[in-house]
Amino acid sequence: xxxxxxxxxxxxxxxxxxxxxxxxxxxxxxxxxxxxxxxxxxxxxxxxxxxxxxxxxxxxxxxxxxxxxxxxxxxxxxxxxxxxxxxxxxxxxxxxxxxxxxxxxxxxxxxxxxxxxxxxxxxxxxxxxxxxxxxxxxxxxxxxxxxxxxxxxxxxxxxxxxxxxxxxxxxxxxxxxxxxxxxxxxxxxxxxxxxxxxx
Amino acid sequence: xxxxxxxxxxxxxxxxxxxxxxxxxxxxxxxxxxxxxxxxxxxxxxxxxxxxxxxxxxxxxxxxxxxxxxxxxxxxxxxxxxxxxxxxxxxxxxxxxxxxxxxxxxxxxxxxxxxxxxxxxxxxxxxxxxxxxxxxxxxxxxxxxxxxxxxxxxxxxxxxxxxxxxxxxxxxxxxxxxxxxxxxxxxxxx
Numbered sequence: 152x153x154x155x156x157x158x159x160x161x162x163x164x165x166x167x168x169x170x171x172x173x174x175x176x177x178x179x180x181x182x183x184x185x186x187x188x189x190x191x192x193x194x195x196x197x198x199x200x201x202x203x204x205x206x207x208x209x210x211x212x213x214x215x216x217x218x219x220x221x222x223x224x225x226x227x228x229x230x231x232x233x234x235x236x237x238x239x240x241x242x243x244x245x246x247x248x249x250x251x252x253x254x255x256x257x258x259x260x261x262x263x264x265x266x267x268x269x270x271x272x273x274x275x276x277x278x279x280x281x282x283x284x285x286x287x288x289x290x291x292x293x294x295x296x297x298x299x300x301x302x303x304x305x306x307x308x309x310x311x312x313x314x315x316x317x318x319x320x321x322x323x324x325x326x327x328x329x330x331x332x333x334x335x336x337x338x339x340x341x342x343x344x345x346x347x348x349x350x
Numbered sequence: 351x352x353x354x355x356x357x358x359x360x361x362x363x364x365x366x367x368x369x370x371x372x373x374x375x376x377x378x379x380x381x382x383x384x385x386x387x388x389x390x391x392x393x394x395x396x397x398x399x400x401x402x403x404x405x406x407x408x409x410x411x412x413x414x415x416x417x418x419x420x421x422x423x424x425x426x427x428x429x430x431x432x433x434x435x436x437x438x439x440x441x442x443x444x445x446x447x448x449x450x451x452x453x454x455x456x457x458x459x460x461x462x463x464x465x466x467x468x469x470x471x472x473x474x475x476x477x478x479x480x481x482x483x484x485x486x487x488x489x490x491x492x493x494x495x496x497x498x499x500x501x502x503x504x505x506x507x508x509x510x511x512x513x514x515x516x517x518x519x520x521x522x523x524x525x526x527x528x529x530x531x532x533x534x535x536x537x538x539x540x
Binding site: 163166167174186189190192193194196197199200203205206223224225312313314317318333336337340341342343344349350 | 355356357360364367368370371372374375378437438439455456458459461464465466468471472477480481482
Protein backbone atom coordinates (compact mmCIF):
# COMPACT_ATOMS: atom_id res chain seq x y z
CA UNK A 152 0.00 0.00 0.00
CA UNK A 153 2.66 2.48 1.14
CA UNK A 154 4.90 1.47 -1.79
CA UNK A 155 2.15 2.48 -4.21
CA UNK A 156 1.39 5.79 -2.48
CA UNK A 157 5.03 6.74 -1.89
CA UNK A 158 5.84 8.11 -5.39
CA UNK A 159 2.68 10.26 -5.27
CA UNK A 160 3.60 11.67 -1.89
CA UNK A 161 7.17 12.28 -3.05
CA UNK A 162 5.97 14.15 -6.16
CA UNK A 163 3.53 16.21 -4.11
CA UNK A 164 6.21 17.10 -1.56
CA UNK A 165 8.67 18.10 -4.30
CA UNK A 166 6.09 20.37 -5.94
CA UNK A 167 5.19 21.84 -2.58
CA UNK A 168 8.70 22.86 -1.55
CA UNK A 169 9.91 24.10 -4.96
CA UNK A 170 9.71 27.86 -5.57
CA UNK A 171 7.13 28.88 -8.10
CA UNK A 172 8.45 29.11 -11.68
CA UNK A 173 5.41 30.31 -13.60
CA UNK A 174 3.25 32.19 -11.11
CA UNK A 175 4.17 35.61 -9.83
CA UNK A 176 4.60 36.37 -6.14
CA UNK A 177 1.69 38.83 -6.45
CA UNK A 178 -0.64 36.19 -7.84
CA UNK A 179 0.29 33.68 -5.14
CA UNK A 180 -0.02 36.26 -2.33
CA UNK A 181 -3.33 37.63 -3.55
CA UNK A 182 -4.68 34.20 -4.37
CA UNK A 183 -3.65 32.98 -0.93
CA UNK A 184 -5.30 35.98 0.70
CA UNK A 185 -8.58 35.51 -1.13
CA UNK A 186 -8.59 31.76 -0.45
CA UNK A 187 -7.88 32.57 3.20
CA UNK A 188 -10.80 34.98 3.43
CA UNK A 189 -13.12 32.45 1.82
CA UNK A 190 -11.89 29.69 4.12
CA UNK A 191 -12.20 31.85 7.26
CA UNK A 192 -15.70 32.98 6.34
CA UNK A 193 -16.77 29.43 5.67
CA UNK A 194 -15.20 28.22 8.92
CA UNK A 195 -16.98 30.81 11.02
CA UNK A 196 -20.28 30.28 9.20
CA UNK A 197 -20.06 26.58 9.94
CA UNK A 198 -19.02 27.28 13.55
CA UNK A 199 -21.97 29.61 14.11
CA UNK A 200 -24.28 27.07 12.50
CA UNK A 201 -23.32 24.63 15.27
CA UNK A 202 -23.98 27.37 17.83
CA UNK A 203 -27.75 27.50 17.38
CA UNK A 204 -30.64 25.96 19.27
CA UNK A 205 -31.83 24.31 16.05
CA UNK A 206 -28.51 22.46 15.87
CA UNK A 207 -28.50 21.47 19.56
CA UNK A 208 -32.05 20.16 19.48
CA UNK A 209 -31.36 18.35 16.22
CA UNK A 210 -30.48 15.30 18.33
CA UNK A 211 -33.21 13.54 20.32
CA UNK A 212 -30.96 13.40 23.41
CA UNK A 213 -31.21 17.19 23.78
CA UNK A 214 -34.67 17.68 22.26
CA UNK A 215 -36.49 15.09 24.39
CA UNK A 216 -34.73 15.68 27.72
CA UNK A 217 -33.16 19.03 28.53
CA UNK A 218 -35.00 21.12 25.92
CA UNK A 219 -38.43 20.00 27.20
CA UNK A 220 -37.40 21.01 30.72
CA UNK A 221 -36.16 24.41 29.57
CA UNK A 222 -39.55 25.15 28.00
CA UNK A 223 -41.29 25.45 31.37
CA UNK A 224 -38.77 27.91 32.80
CA UNK A 225 -38.51 31.69 32.71
CA UNK A 226 -35.48 31.43 30.42
CA UNK A 227 -37.75 30.15 27.65
CA UNK A 228 -41.05 31.94 28.19
CA UNK A 229 -41.54 35.17 30.14
CA UNK A 230 -43.30 38.53 30.16
CA UNK A 231 -40.87 40.44 27.93
CA UNK A 232 -40.07 37.74 25.38
CA UNK A 233 -36.31 37.93 25.81
CA UNK A 234 -35.02 34.41 26.02
CA UNK A 235 -31.85 32.39 26.35
CA UNK A 236 -31.00 29.70 23.82
CA UNK A 237 -28.72 26.73 24.54
CA UNK A 238 -25.40 28.37 23.50
CA UNK A 239 -26.16 31.54 25.50
CA UNK A 240 -25.51 29.59 28.70
CA UNK A 241 -23.48 26.60 27.55
CA UNK A 242 -20.94 28.15 25.15
CA UNK A 243 -18.65 31.06 26.10
CA UNK A 244 -19.15 34.13 23.90
CA UNK A 245 -15.46 35.03 23.68
CA UNK A 246 -13.77 33.61 20.59
CA UNK A 247 -10.82 31.85 22.28
CA UNK A 248 -12.98 30.35 25.03
CA UNK A 249 -15.59 29.40 22.47
CA UNK A 250 -13.04 27.45 20.39
CA UNK A 251 -11.76 25.77 23.56
CA UNK A 252 -15.31 24.73 24.50
CA UNK A 253 -15.99 23.56 20.94
CA UNK A 254 -12.92 21.33 21.09
CA UNK A 255 -14.17 19.90 24.39
CA UNK A 256 -17.47 19.27 22.67
CA UNK A 257 -15.79 16.68 20.46
CA UNK A 258 -16.33 14.42 23.48
CA UNK A 259 -20.05 15.02 23.03
CA UNK A 260 -19.80 13.95 19.38
CA UNK A 261 -18.18 10.74 20.66
CA UNK A 262 -21.06 10.32 23.11
CA UNK A 263 -23.58 10.86 20.31
CA UNK A 264 -21.93 8.30 18.02
CA UNK A 265 -21.70 5.63 20.72
CA UNK A 266 -25.09 6.44 22.28
CA UNK A 267 -23.91 7.33 25.80
CA UNK A 268 -27.25 8.95 26.72
CA UNK A 269 -29.48 7.73 23.89
CA UNK A 270 -32.30 6.53 26.17
CA UNK A 271 -34.15 8.34 28.95
CA UNK A 272 -32.78 5.87 31.52
CA UNK A 273 -29.16 6.33 30.41
CA UNK A 274 -29.67 10.08 30.45
CA UNK A 275 -31.03 10.04 34.01
CA UNK A 276 -28.10 7.86 35.10
CA UNK A 277 -25.64 10.35 33.60
CA UNK A 278 -27.46 13.50 34.67
CA UNK A 279 -25.46 14.09 37.84
CA UNK A 280 -22.13 13.76 36.00
CA UNK A 281 -23.27 16.05 33.18
CA UNK A 282 -24.65 18.60 35.63
CA UNK A 283 -21.47 18.54 37.69
CA UNK A 284 -19.44 19.42 34.56
CA UNK A 285 -21.58 22.52 34.00
CA UNK A 286 -21.53 23.54 37.69
CA UNK A 287 -17.74 23.21 37.77
CA UNK A 288 -17.39 25.25 34.58
CA UNK A 289 -19.64 28.06 35.82
CA UNK A 290 -18.03 28.04 39.26
CA UNK A 291 -14.57 28.32 37.67
CA UNK A 292 -15.45 31.29 35.45
CA UNK A 293 -17.52 33.08 38.15
CA UNK A 294 -20.81 32.35 36.33
CA UNK A 295 -19.66 34.24 33.26
CA UNK A 296 -22.49 32.97 31.05
CA UNK A 297 -25.09 34.16 33.61
CA UNK A 298 -23.37 37.52 33.87
CA UNK A 299 -23.35 38.01 30.09
CA UNK A 300 -26.99 39.05 30.57
CA UNK A 301 -27.43 39.43 34.35
CA UNK A 302 -24.91 42.19 34.91
CA UNK A 303 -24.59 42.99 38.61
CA UNK A 304 -23.80 46.65 37.91
CA UNK A 305 -27.18 47.02 36.18
CA UNK A 306 -29.10 45.02 38.78
CA UNK A 307 -31.57 47.26 40.66
CA UNK A 308 -31.92 45.58 44.05
CA UNK A 309 -34.83 47.84 44.98
CA UNK A 310 -36.89 46.27 42.20
CA UNK A 311 -36.30 42.78 43.52
CA UNK A 312 -38.39 41.21 46.24
CA UNK A 313 -37.01 42.13 49.67
CA UNK A 314 -35.92 38.57 50.25
CA UNK A 315 -33.99 38.37 46.94
CA UNK A 316 -32.40 41.79 47.51
CA UNK A 317 -31.25 40.83 51.02
CA UNK A 318 -29.70 37.57 49.89
CA UNK A 319 -28.00 39.16 46.87
CA UNK A 320 -26.61 41.89 49.10
CA UNK A 321 -25.37 39.41 51.65
CA UNK A 322 -23.74 36.88 49.29
CA UNK A 323 -23.36 38.26 45.77
CA UNK A 324 -22.04 41.77 46.52
CA UNK A 325 -19.39 40.42 48.86
CA UNK A 326 -18.28 37.95 46.19
CA UNK A 327 -18.60 35.09 48.66
CA UNK A 328 -20.92 33.23 46.30
CA UNK A 329 -21.42 33.23 42.57
CA UNK A 330 -24.72 32.80 40.70
CA UNK A 331 -24.48 29.02 40.23
CA UNK A 332 -23.95 28.40 43.95
CA UNK A 333 -27.62 29.13 44.67
CA UNK A 334 -29.24 29.03 41.23
CA UNK A 335 -28.70 25.40 40.31
CA UNK A 336 -31.48 23.73 38.38
CA UNK A 337 -33.10 26.93 37.12
CA UNK A 338 -33.20 25.82 33.48
CA UNK A 339 -33.22 22.03 33.80
CA UNK A 340 -34.40 19.56 36.43
CA UNK A 341 -31.96 18.63 39.17
CA UNK A 342 -30.41 15.18 39.59
CA UNK A 343 -30.34 13.50 43.02
CA UNK A 344 -28.84 16.29 45.14
CA UNK A 345 -28.03 14.30 48.29
CA UNK A 346 -24.78 15.59 49.68
CA UNK A 347 -24.39 18.41 47.16
CA UNK A 348 -24.32 21.91 48.68
CA UNK A 349 -27.01 24.13 47.15
CA UNK A 350 -26.60 27.60 48.49
CA UNK B 351 4.19 24.24 -15.52
CA UNK B 352 5.15 21.58 -12.98
CA UNK B 353 3.10 23.46 -10.39
CA UNK B 354 -0.07 22.93 -12.35
CA UNK B 355 -1.32 19.84 -10.46
CA UNK B 356 -0.63 21.54 -7.12
CA UNK B 357 -2.55 24.65 -8.10
CA UNK B 358 -5.42 22.53 -9.40
CA UNK B 359 -5.59 20.46 -6.22
CA UNK B 360 -5.40 23.51 -3.97
CA UNK B 361 -8.06 25.36 -5.98
CA UNK B 362 -10.45 22.41 -5.99
CA UNK B 363 -10.00 21.83 -2.24
CA UNK B 364 -10.69 25.48 -1.37
CA UNK B 365 -13.74 25.70 -3.63
CA UNK B 366 -15.22 22.43 -2.36
CA UNK B 367 -14.69 23.27 1.34
CA UNK B 368 -16.11 26.77 0.87
CA UNK B 369 -19.11 25.46 -1.07
CA UNK B 370 -19.93 22.80 1.57
CA UNK B 371 -19.58 25.22 4.46
CA UNK B 372 -21.71 27.93 2.80
CA UNK B 373 -24.44 25.49 1.80
CA UNK B 374 -24.54 24.08 5.34
CA UNK B 375 -24.63 27.54 6.86
CA UNK B 376 -27.29 28.82 4.48
CA UNK B 377 -29.48 25.76 5.05
CA UNK B 378 -29.37 26.02 8.85
CA UNK B 379 -29.77 29.79 8.80
CA UNK B 380 -32.78 29.68 6.45
CA UNK B 381 -34.63 26.97 8.31
CA UNK B 382 -34.20 29.01 11.49
CA UNK B 383 -35.49 32.21 9.89
CA UNK B 384 -38.49 30.65 8.19
CA UNK B 385 -39.42 29.02 11.51
CA UNK B 386 -39.51 32.34 13.32
CA UNK B 387 -41.56 33.91 10.49
CA UNK B 388 -44.18 31.24 10.86
CA UNK B 389 -44.30 31.82 14.61
CA UNK B 390 -44.75 35.57 14.16
CA UNK B 391 -47.39 35.18 11.46
CA UNK B 392 -49.56 32.78 13.38
CA UNK B 393 -51.21 34.92 16.05
CA UNK B 394 -51.96 37.73 13.56
CA UNK B 395 -53.83 35.47 11.15
CA UNK B 396 -55.75 33.55 13.81
CA UNK B 397 -59.09 35.27 14.35
CA UNK B 398 -59.89 36.08 17.94
CA UNK B 399 -63.12 34.49 19.11
CA UNK B 400 -65.57 37.16 20.12
CA UNK B 401 -65.98 36.99 23.89
CA UNK B 402 -69.63 36.93 24.91
CA UNK B 403 -70.39 39.81 27.22
CA UNK B 404 -70.85 38.56 30.76
CA UNK B 405 -74.12 39.64 32.34
CA UNK B 406 -73.92 41.74 35.46
CA UNK B 407 -72.84 39.34 38.21
CA UNK B 408 -74.62 39.59 41.55
CA UNK B 409 -72.40 40.69 44.45
CA UNK B 410 -70.17 38.02 46.01
CA UNK B 411 -71.89 35.80 48.50
CA UNK B 412 -75.33 36.20 46.91
CA UNK B 413 -74.89 34.37 43.64
CA UNK B 414 -75.77 30.70 43.49
CA UNK B 415 -73.07 29.52 41.11
CA UNK B 416 -69.90 31.42 41.97
CA UNK B 417 -67.70 29.52 39.55
CA UNK B 418 -69.83 30.41 36.50
CA UNK B 419 -70.02 34.11 37.48
CA UNK B 420 -73.67 34.30 36.38
CA UNK B 421 -73.03 33.15 32.80
CA UNK B 422 -75.90 30.93 31.56
CA UNK B 423 -75.09 27.24 31.33
CA UNK B 424 -75.48 27.28 27.53
CA UNK B 425 -72.74 29.90 27.10
CA UNK B 426 -69.07 29.97 27.81
CA UNK B 427 -67.98 32.98 29.81
CA UNK B 428 -64.72 34.87 29.19
CA UNK B 429 -61.92 33.53 31.37
CA UNK B 430 -61.17 35.79 34.34
CA UNK B 431 -57.69 37.36 34.36
CA UNK B 432 -55.16 35.14 36.11
CA UNK B 433 -54.51 36.13 39.71
CA UNK B 434 -51.01 37.17 40.75
CA UNK B 435 -49.15 35.50 43.56
CA UNK B 436 -48.45 37.86 46.47
CA UNK B 437 -44.68 38.26 46.70
CA UNK B 438 -44.31 40.74 49.57
CA UNK B 439 -42.22 38.60 51.96
CA UNK B 440 -44.36 39.83 54.86
CA UNK B 441 -45.49 36.99 57.10
CA UNK B 442 -49.22 36.57 57.60
CA UNK B 443 -51.07 35.70 60.76
CA UNK B 444 -52.64 32.29 61.09
CA UNK B 445 -56.43 32.25 61.00
CA UNK B 446 -56.57 29.46 63.60
CA UNK B 447 -53.95 27.99 65.96
CA UNK B 448 -52.89 24.90 63.99
CA UNK B 449 -53.09 26.45 60.52
CA UNK B 450 -50.04 25.77 58.35
CA UNK B 451 -48.58 29.24 57.71
CA UNK B 452 -49.13 30.51 54.16
CA UNK B 453 -46.16 31.23 51.92
CA UNK B 454 -45.55 35.00 51.56
CA UNK B 455 -43.49 34.72 48.34
CA UNK B 456 -43.82 33.21 44.85
CA UNK B 457 -42.66 29.63 44.38
CA UNK B 458 -42.67 29.42 40.57
CA UNK B 459 -40.75 26.42 39.26
CA UNK B 460 -39.61 25.25 42.70
CA UNK B 461 -38.53 21.64 42.30
CA UNK B 462 -39.85 19.38 45.06
CA UNK B 463 -39.27 15.73 44.23
CA UNK B 464 -37.11 12.85 45.41
CA UNK B 465 -34.03 14.49 43.89
CA UNK B 466 -34.25 17.94 45.43
CA UNK B 467 -36.41 20.17 47.62
CA UNK B 468 -36.11 23.84 46.78
CA UNK B 469 -38.03 24.99 49.89
CA UNK B 470 -35.60 23.26 52.22
CA UNK B 471 -32.71 25.06 50.53
CA UNK B 472 -33.61 28.03 52.74
CA UNK B 473 -36.06 26.65 55.31
CA UNK B 474 -34.15 23.61 56.52
CA UNK B 475 -32.76 23.95 60.06
CA UNK B 476 -29.20 23.81 58.74
CA UNK B 477 -29.66 26.59 56.16
CA UNK B 478 -32.05 28.97 57.91
CA UNK B 479 -29.29 31.25 59.18
CA UNK B 480 -27.72 31.72 55.73
CA UNK B 481 -30.94 32.96 54.18
CA UNK B 482 -32.60 34.38 57.32
CA UNK B 483 -35.61 32.21 56.55
CA UNK B 484 -37.97 30.87 59.25
CA UNK B 485 -36.84 27.26 59.79
CA UNK B 486 -39.52 24.58 59.56
CA UNK B 487 -41.06 23.61 62.88
CA UNK B 488 -39.55 20.81 64.98
CA UNK B 489 -42.73 18.79 64.47
CA UNK B 490 -41.61 18.32 60.87
CA UNK B 491 -38.60 16.35 62.08
CA UNK B 492 -40.74 13.92 64.08
CA UNK B 493 -41.98 10.61 62.77
CA UNK B 494 -45.48 9.44 63.64
CA UNK B 495 -44.23 7.88 66.89
CA UNK B 496 -42.96 11.30 67.98
CA UNK B 497 -39.33 10.22 67.56
CA UNK B 498 -37.04 13.00 66.33
CA UNK B 499 -35.15 12.44 63.08
CA UNK B 500 -32.00 14.14 61.84
CA UNK B 501 -33.61 15.20 58.57
CA UNK B 502 -37.11 16.24 57.59
CA UNK B 503 -39.68 13.51 58.14
CA UNK B 504 -40.75 11.83 54.88
CA UNK B 505 -44.43 12.49 55.68
CA UNK B 506 -43.67 16.24 55.87
CA UNK B 507 -41.40 16.36 52.81
CA UNK B 508 -43.86 17.77 50.26
CA UNK B 509 -44.24 21.30 51.62
CA UNK B 510 -47.04 22.48 49.33
CA UNK B 511 -49.37 19.74 50.47
CA UNK B 512 -50.13 22.06 53.42
CA UNK B 513 -48.35 25.37 52.77
CA UNK B 514 -49.67 27.42 49.87
CA UNK B 515 -49.10 30.82 48.29
CA UNK B 516 -51.82 33.48 48.35
CA UNK B 517 -52.98 35.41 45.30
CA UNK B 518 -54.73 38.75 44.88
CA UNK B 519 -57.84 37.00 43.47
CA UNK B 520 -61.19 38.31 44.73
CA UNK B 521 -63.05 35.75 46.86
CA UNK B 522 -65.78 34.02 44.85
CA UNK B 523 -68.03 33.68 47.89
CA UNK B 524 -68.24 35.78 51.02
CA UNK B 525 -66.53 34.42 54.10
CA UNK B 526 -67.88 35.05 57.58
CA UNK B 527 -65.16 33.17 59.44
CA UNK B 528 -64.10 34.74 62.78
CA UNK B 529 -61.00 33.57 64.54
CA UNK B 530 -61.16 32.50 68.18
CA UNK B 531 -59.73 35.78 69.50
CA UNK B 532 -62.52 37.76 67.84
CA UNK B 533 -65.14 35.36 69.14
CA UNK B 534 -63.75 35.54 72.70
CA UNK B 535 -63.50 39.32 72.73
CA UNK B 536 -67.04 39.61 71.38
CA UNK B 537 -68.29 37.24 74.10
CA UNK B 538 -66.49 39.28 76.73
CA UNK B 539 -67.98 42.53 75.36
CA UNK B 540 -71.52 41.13 75.68
